[in-house]
């Protein structure tokens with residue numbers, strides 16, 4: 395481990411935890427140091443390469459908290475194991491950067507941080523949707539360039555969302571939350587594509603439609619699309635909320651872009667490789683009324699040539715979870731996963747992670763992705779016998 399880009403907290407700690415980036419807030423560090431660990435934190439904002447991380451793990455690292463920008467592949471996980479590591483904790487809910495199968499084969503639990511990004515990421519996707527539809531970034535540039543010479547009937551006309559059709563691909567936590575924000579806020583009809591039906595969402599929106607009717611308004615409608623093409627043809631706004639794996643790589647390619655409406659809006663706040671970005675550049679060039687809002691990129695942090703020159707695209711730097719509340723709680727969950735595994739505590743199987751967001755939190759690991767395959771014991775929030783939890787929820 396090089397000395398310049400690292401700081402050590404609690405140097406006399408009995409076991410060593412490596413954290414590959416500074417994390418927001420201080421609760422995560424308190425959780426680790428109160429448990430008696432020495433914590434080595436990389437202070438550089440540079441994305442670390444595998445050799446640098448491997449060097450930092452040696453000698454005697456029992457657990458690492460790593461980033462979605464790092465590839466925790468079989469080789470790096472094996473290095474962690476060989477250094478004495480017993481678990482890896484990802485500072486993210488997404489885990490396409492981790493070879494979970496390799497970790498399982500090595501007997502290493504892999505933690506992630508679900509439950510505290512949902513609304514935050516959905517709000518960012520809504521912000522992008524509105525920014526794209528109403529040309530906010532173009533308007534901002536227009537003002538700063540001193541081009542505003544007075545109101546004009548034809549200046550920067552965008553798209554109205556109210557009562558249009560929203561399409562989401564992936565109706566999990568974030569997709570559903572984003573959809574509800576736009577359906578309830580802008581009375582959009584919803585068409586969703588997911589391998590599984592989301593009956594809870596369908597029931598909720600049927601009830602919401604009934605509520606609107608009871609108040610003399612038109613109801614909203616929700617249906618599950620028969621195919622991605624069916625959704626793309628129907629929707630005025632399409633937002634991607636699928637996980638990245640081999641089946642979703644380039645889910646939106648040139649052929650599918652061609653299925654979308656001429657004035658459609660495409661939003662991606664999940665993972666960049668879901669879109670064939672070069673095809674998107676071509677499509678946006680050829681279709682000036684088509685608009686896209688991107689939070690994530692195929693070759694992140696690099697952009698495909700031409701993307702940054704397009705006026706009909708809004709770009710932000712992977713900000714989906716970027717609020718202090720979310721990032722601090724992600725850090726606390728990542729640290730709690732470490733403390734729990736090192737202490738042999740069970741894995742939380744409750745409906746949400748809120749009990750972990752303040753001290754004292756349950757003696758459990760908030761989220762271990764391969765708990766089942768590693769046969770780790772689980773505990774639910776109703777079965778846990780934890781005085782602190784009972785005190786707080788009383």
Ligand code: DGY
Pocket residue numbers: 462485486487488489511664712713714715716
């Ligand atoms: C995650 O946690 O997977 C997000 O992409 C971070 O914003």
